[in-house]
Amino acid sequence: MCLGIPGQIIEWVDVKTNIAKAEVSGVRRAVNVGLLADGPDAVDVGDWVLIHVGFAMSKIDEEEAKSTLEFLIQLGDPWHEELAELEGSKIE
Amino acid sequence: MKFVDEFRSGEVAKRVAEQIAGLAEPGRNYKFMEVCGGHTHTIYKHGVEDLLPPEIELVHGPGCPVCVIPMGRQDDAIAIAKRPEVIFTTFGDMMRVPASQGSLLDAKASGADVRMVYSPLDALRIARENPDREVVFFAIGFETTTPSTAVTLLRARAEGITNFSLFANHVTIIPAIRSILDSPDLRLNGFIGPGHVSTVIGTRPYEFISRDYDLPIAVSGFEPLDILQGVYMLMRQLAEGRSEVENQYSRVVREEGNPLALKAIAETMELRTTFEWRGLGFISQSALKLRDELAVWDAEVRYDIPGVRVADPKACQCGEVLKGVIKPWQCKVFGTSCTPDRPIGTCMVSSEGACAAYYNYGRHAGRRTPEPASVA
Numbered sequence: 320m321c322l323g324i325p326g327q328i329i330e331w332v333d334v335k336t337n338i339a340k341a342e343v344s345g346v347r348r349a350v351n352v353g354l355l356a357d358g359p360d361a362v363d364v365g366d367w368v369l370i371h372v373g374f375a376m377s378k379i380d381e382e383e384a385k386s387t388l389e390f391l392i393q394l395g396d397p398w399h400e401e402l403a404e405l406e407g408s409k410i411e
Numbered sequence: 412m413k414f415v416d417e418f419r420s421g422e423v424a425k426r427v428a429e430q431i432a433g434l435a436e437p438g439r440n441y442k443f444m445e446v447c448g449g450h451t452h453t454i455y456k457h458g459v460e461d462l463l464p465p466e467i468e469l470v471h472g473p474g475c476p477v478c479v480i481p482m483g484r485q486d487d488a489i490a491i492a493k494r495p496e497v498i499f500t501t502f503g504d505m506m507r508v509p510a511s512q513g514s515l516l517d518a519k520a521s522g523a524d525v526r527m528v529y530s531p532l533d534a535l536r537i538a539r540e541n542p543d544r545e546v547v548f549f550a551i552g553f554e555t556t557t558p559s560t561a562v563t564l565l566r567a568r569a570e571g572i573t574n575f576s577l578f579a580n581h582v583t584i585i586p587a588i589r590s591i592l593d594s595p596d597l598r599l600n601g602f603i604g605p606g607h608v609s610t611v612i613g614t615r616p617y618e619f620i621s622r623d624y625d626l627p628i629a630v631s632g633f634e635p636l637d638i639l640q641g642v643y644m645l646m647r648q649l650a651e652g653r654s655e656v657e658n659q660y661s662r663v664v665r666e667e668g669n670p671l672a673l674k675a676i677a678e679t680m681e682l683r684t685t686f687e688w689r690g691l692g693f694i695s696q697s698a699l700k701l702r703d704e705l706a707v708w709d710a711e712v713r714y715d716i717p718g719v720r721v722a723d724p725k726a727c728q729c730g731e732v733l734k735g736v737i738k739p740w741q742c743k744v745f746g747t748s749c750t751p752d753r754p755i756g757t758c759m760v761s762s763e764g765a766c767a768a769y770y771n772y773g774r775h776a777g778r779r780t781p782e783p784a785s786v787a
Contacts, residue, residue, distance in 0.1 A: 322449070323555075323607050336566065351532060353562055354672045369610075369663065372502070372552075373530025374559040376672070377610045377663050390634050394456070397762045404503060408529035411536050 322401050323369035323376060324391060325384035328352065328362055338410065341370060344388060346402060349410040350375055373410050427639045428462040434646040441467045442598065443645055444591070444735055446584060447605035448475035448763025449633045455768040457635040463642065470597070470735035473587050473691060474605060476552045477504045477761035478733060480580055481689045482721040485510035488549050488578055491714050492523045498541060500534035501549040503527045504761045509754060511721050531563035531577075538567070538575035547710045550577045555607040557581040557699065558672035561679040564701070564708055578710040579700050581680065584608050585616050586697035587688065592624050596736045601645040603638060604630035606660045613668025614656050621654040632660040679705060687720060689757060690730025729756030732765050739769040746770060 326341035337353030339362075352375040355362045360378040362368055367384040368375035379387070391398045435441070445451060451471045454460060460469055473479050489510050492499035499515070506516045506527060519525040524544075528534050531548050538546035550560040560577060567575050584605060591597065604617055609630045617628050627648035631641030641659045648655060658664055679702060686698030701709040710716075723729060727749070728742040739745050739758065749755040751767050758764035762771070 323610075351530075351559075351562060354558055354669055354675070356671060358670065360669070369607075371555055371607065372559045373532050374562065376555070376558075376607065376669070379663060383662055386634070394452075397452070400503070400762075404527075404529040407527075408533050409536060410530055410532040411539070 322391065322397065323371050323387070324401060324405070325379065325387045326350070326368060326370050326375075327384070328364050328366050328368065328375075330364060339364075339375075341368065341375070343370065343405060344392075344402060346406055348405055348408050351410065370405075373408055424462065424636050424639055427636065427643050431467070431639070431643050431646050432464040434643070434650045435464045435466045436650075439466060441600045441646070441649070442470050443467065443601045443603055443642060444470045444472045444597075444599050445603040445605075445631075445638075446472040446474040446588060447603075447608065448478070448761065448768075449606065450474065450603060450631065450638060451765050452763050452768045453633055453635055453638060455772040458772075459635050459638050462639065467642065467646075469603075469642075470599065471732070471765040472591060472735050473688060473733045474553075474584075475758070475761050475763045475765070476556065476582065477508060478729065478757040478764045479582060479587075479688045479690070480505075480508070480551060480757065481687045482510055482723060483687065483717075483719050484580055485514075486512075486721055487716040487718060489513070489515060489518050489523075490717055491547055491578060491710055492518050492525050494545075494714065496545045498524045498526060498537060498544050498546045499549065500526050500528045500537060500546060502529075502551065505549055505551060507754065508757055508760050531560050532566070535563050535567055535572065535575055538572050539570075542574060544574065545713075546575050547714075548575070548577050549580070551580045553582060553584050553605070553608050554611040554672075554676075557680070558611060558669070558675050561672075561675035564679045564705065565675060567708055568705070573707055576708050576710040576713050577701065579680070581699040582686065582688065583682075583697055583699065584612075585619075586694045587691060588617075588620065590688075590691050590694045590697075591734065592620070592626075594734065596734060599626065600649060601626050602628040603641045603645070604628045604656075606630065606632050606637075606664065609658075609660070609664045609668065611669050611672045614658050614664065614666050615668075617656045621656060625654045627654045627657070629657045629659050630664055632663065678702075688733075689723065690733035724755055727756040729758045729766070732756075732758050739766040742766070
């Protein structure tokens with residue numbers, strides 16, 4: 320549960336409630352981006368973020384996203400479990 | 412050295428390791444503690460210690476949020492979960508944590524409606540879908556996770572969803588670090604600061620470590636190279652007689668943290684007078700509860716919970732592992748009666764617990780502290 324997983328924001332679901340769809344390693348799920356709603360880290364479609372329990376926690380650049388993903392993939396089981404849990408998520 | 416090739420930038424890692432070795436004063440020993448389960452996992456998985464000179468020891472602190480919840484709170488969770496009107500939602504890791512009489516998974520097997528969720532927002536959705544049931548979310552975690560609970564609660568309030576409540580067990584890292592520094596059991600030379608927690612709280616809250624305890628801290632990322640660079644920063648500070656807060660993970664962590672996340676926490680939660688941590692005992696102002704005006708969403712107010720303090724099983728030395736006093740393999744039951752499949756203590760449950768990480772990976776890497784022959 321403690322992994323921060325990199326995803327790219329691909330579309331807004333509901334701007335009012337800060338819900339956007341993010342793609343993580345081919346899995347597309349809704350996440351809350353309200354913690355990155357304004358200031359220097361404000362995010363929009365196309366941005367990369369680190370996601371933790373369904374919330375975008377940090378804005379990162381694409382290179383950081385790629386290297387973090389490589390690192391997570393080689394973790395093996397914890398990564399597969401995290402991705403499976405994300406697949407089971409249906410945030411509204 | 413066999414793991415080094417798997418690192419991103421393996422050559423760079425080797426060079427950093429050489430620089431670290433060059434900074435070690437002959438005859439001086441160094442103990443650095445990491446307080447993040449992700450770091451512990453990386454250290455064992457990649458055999459990071461194998462790259463360090465023998466004078467440097469990495470000690471694992473109370474950085475795994477699943478591990479630090481005491482058994483009494485797990486019993487409370489199960490008591491709530493067993494209520495017929497309740498749908499009890501939890502992160503997967505908490506399902507297998509042994510309580511006095513079985514785990515949440517056992518409670519589920521005997522009829523309790525326990526459901527694993529990825530996010531507290533999934534728990535809130537379940538509440539929306541089941542208006543005739545009471546949905547409780549087992550909220551655990553350090554500052555990394557607390558904002559997500561806070562935002563979920565604000566959303567529940569905004570939508571007027573009242574068949575939803577939180578069993579709040581959020582803990583804060585700073586009092587735990589202070590407790591370890593005040594403990595006579597362990598003499599440390601510095602800290603590898605937690606990466607994700609610091610994205611929320613920033614780096615300023617660690618200033619007391621240098622100011623009051625004259626020790627260095629380097630907030631670090633999760634890759635092996637990040638941790639090596641963190642160790643290098645600590646060694647350089649010690650060599651130069653400095654004790655400061657440094658940020659190795661500046662590509663993600665800002666000095667001021669995440670103001671929106673901190674605001675959401677402050678709006679919804681306040682410090683408890685005291686809270687029990689597994690292994691560390693009661694630490695004042697080290698955990699959060701819901702603010703009084705949000706009592707309707709507070710499971711502790713809504714339900715009659717046992718609230719009894721329960722000692723760990725005698726054989727389990729999770730507490731000493733969490734304080735960094737012993738290494739996982741020095742625990743009497745490690746790898747014999749306590750394994751990831753049949754854990755006795757929390758440190759063997761979560762993949763970020765020191766015992767599980769060492770069980771899964773560390774046994775194949777080098778060891779610094781002797782372990783009993785039976786565990787090899």
